[in-house]
Amino acid sequence: MLGTGIALSCPNCGGNRFGFPRTDEEQVTCEECGSEVQSLGSVKAMVGGALHRAPKPASAADKIAKRQDRHASEIEVSQAALRASVAETDRLISESDKMLRRHRREIEEDL
Numbered sequence: 645m646l647g648t649g650i651a652l653s654c655p656n657c658g659g660n661r662f663g664f665p666r667t668d669e670e671q672v673t674c675e676e677c678g679s680e681v682q683s684l685g686s687v688k689a690m691v692g693g694a695l696h697r698a699p700k701p702a703s704a705a706d707k708i709a710k711r712q713d714r715h716a717s718e719i720e721v722s723q724a725a726l727r728a729s730v731a732e733t734d735r736l737i738s739e740s741d742k743m744l745r746r747h748r749r750e751i752e753e754d755l
């Protein structure tokens with residue numbers, strides 16, 4: 645997924661070999677002719693924009709969003725299991741109730 649189209653070339657000589665400074669405020673310079681191309685900060689912004697269109701490594705925001713999704717689905721699964729359990733308990737109570745009524749009826753029939 646490289647080659648996302650970051651076209652960086654020297655406006656003076658068209659060269660594409662650059663010297664990069666230490667800070668964003670300093671200028672990236674052309675290694676061919678030595679002219680200043682643009683600040684490192686703006687190059688980074690350009691690269692960042694290109695990377696934004698490409699698959700990017702998970703940022704902190706992505707991690708938080710993924711965690712929220714995971715938590716939500718975990719809660720959903722847990723709640724579904726709980727609801728199923730409650731429904732099963734209801735069913736068993738109802739079954740038990742019917743059974744006891746049947747037992748009582750059977751005993752009464754013998755009297």
Ligand SMILES: [Zn+2]
Nearest residue numbers: 654657674677
């Ligand atoms: Zn140049």
